[in-house]
Amino acid sequence: MQETVAEAIKDTSPFFTNDTIVFGILMVSLGLIFYTSSKKKGFWKVFYSVVPALFMAYLIPALFTTFGIIAPEWNSVSDTGVVTEGGSSLYYIASRYLLPAALVLMTLSIDLRAVFNLGPKALIMFLTGTVGIIIGGPIAILLIGYFSPETLATPELPAAVAGEFNDVWRGLSTLSGSWIGGGANQTAMLEVYHYNQKIYGGMVFVDIVIANIWMAIILIGIGKSAKIDKWLGADTSAIEALKEKVSNYALEKERNPSLTDLMILAAIAFGTVGFAHFGAGYMSGFFTEFINGLEPGLTRNLFTFLGSSFFWMISITTIIGILLSYTKLRTYEGAGASKFGSVFIYILVASIGMKMDLMLIFDNLGLIAIGAVWMVIHAGLLILVAKLIKAPYFFLAVGSQANVGGAASAPIVASAFHPSLATVGVLLAVFGYAIGTIGAVACTFLMQLAAAG
Incomplete structure (x- = not known):
């Protein structure tokens, strides 16, 4: 029956x-x-x-x-x-309401000049992470394909879910988009390579499992960052100077917050959230129309991220936070602005954690193996370059998460070192959106060659 x-x-x-x-x-x-x-x-x-x-x-x-x-x-x-x-709906609420609120509160006291004084190593480590993703995909396909050719075989599907574009490398192209840029770039790769959307859930599953395991490893490393920095031979003086400068400013302005202080902080945080959503709606709508007017193909998909309301929400929030840091409102750091921002960040972390079912790791071991090897290559290249240029673990961790996790998790990792550093994670993540699609196309081209071989 x-x-x-x-x-x-x-x-x-x-x-x-x-x-x-x-x-x-x-x-x-x-x-x-x-x-x-x-x-x-x-x-x-x-x-x-x-x-x-x-x-x-x-x-x-x-x-x-x-x-x-x-x-x-x-x-x-x-x-x-x-x-x-x-x-x-908790993750959606945390990422769309609490994340931008946290970012503006943590950016209030930022010293942008001091952030740029951190030097080029942050950008170098971010780009290293991007290269790790680009070369990691094809290498993972070659290795896993050698030991388990059936993992890369085009699946024979029931008629109910059959499609013309079931090649595994097409599905993996969406991972490269996600791990270099973010959700908008992932969607762009789905459109470019036309992977069968009826079986797309398997790739989303690999994305969630591998990205979350890697984030967990990075968070564990934060507790050992001093030892890691010593092993890397890293000079952390610029980072420590920025942390000390913000901390000293907070102590100088510290006060027992009154009800008025708390209400003003709430107004700053959620007023920014409201304006960011308002602006994001207009900007994403405008660019969506512009993108749809382009000829179908790679050129259109390179600009897909500009149609993402999340991209504009994060960008507008960051700009507002930086602008407010040049006003008297930055004194509200003394009333606990970054502490309230940290509360929102921890709620976001918990909502991300609930997306992870640890038992799902065993559901598709072949694809998980590809994702794991891919991420090991990404991590290995980051460690190698960090050792060569003596970059602090902070740059390694944030550079990686700005690629793999995007704007939702890069500020989490950065603020775990110090709330004043959250902006570094955001700026790199936004840059990741911009180069995500072109980097993913390069990765997919190599993966197609590897799969054919």
């Missing part, structure tokens, strides 16, 4: 599906993490000397998702066989 669609789809509903309850669980988790990490002696002191609190803010929600307590999305099957798709 043939299976019905409802019978073929599993019920994947988590224990809690109400976002209000899920948000409460995430906030209690963050509260416990900060409470235990504040302990100055005993087990927790030793534990957090090895595992950063930021990593735990990512891992605990991932464990909740893995054990089915919460979930980013799910299928619900009723007794009558009706299938309903569900999902959490």
Whole structure:
């Protein structure tokens, strides 16, 4: 007897599906993490000397998702066989509302001249990460194809999901777009190489698993950054000078915030969010019309990122934050601007963590292996160049995340070193959007050759 669609789809509903309850669980988790990490002696002191609190803010929600307590999305099957798709809105809210609010609050006291005084190593490490992605894809295809040719074989699909463009290298092209630029570049590669969208979910899955595992490794490394910098022989004086300058300014202006201070901070943060969304709507709409007017092909897709409202939202927020840093509003750092920004960042980290089901790693081991080798090459090249030019771990971590994670996670990693450094992550991530598609096209060309070979 043939299976019905409802019978073929599993019920994947988590224990809690109400976002209000899920948000409460995430906030209690963050509260416990900060409470235990504040302990100055005993087990927790030793534990957090090895595992950063930021990593735990990512891992605990991932464990909740893995054990089915919460979930980013799910299928619900009723007794009558009706299938309903569900999902959490927490990541969307955190990335579209709390992230820009955090960025403007963390940028209020930034010294842009001091950021540029960090030198060219930040850009070098970012571009190194880009090159690592471009060459990593074809090398991964060659290695995994040698040991597991079936992984690269064009799948024979049922008629329901069949398509003309099922080649694995076409699907991997979307990963290169995501890992150099971001979501807009990923969509552009999907359009350029016409990968079968009915099986596109498998590539999204590899993207989520590998990118999140790599981010977790980077967060763990932050706790060991001093030892890593010593091994790299890195000069961190410019970074430390910037951190000290911002910290001293905050201490100089520090005060017990009044209700007026808190309301002004809220106005700055969410007024910027509102204006950024307003501006992003107009800018993305204008450029979408412009892009649609171009001839179909590579030229059109090179500019796809300009039609992304997320790109414009982050860009407008960063510009506003930098402009406000030249006004008297920068004194609100003394009222705790960057601390409130950090609260929003931790909520974003927790919402990213809940997108990761650790058991999914075993669902498609061949593609996961390609992604893992790809990321190892990216990381290896970054480590090699960092050692050669004696770049601090900060530049390695942020340069990598500006590629792989984009504007959503690069500021998270940067601010984990110090809130004043969040802008560095944003600026590099925005640059990644600009070069993401052309870099991904180069990577895909090499992957096509590797797959043919």
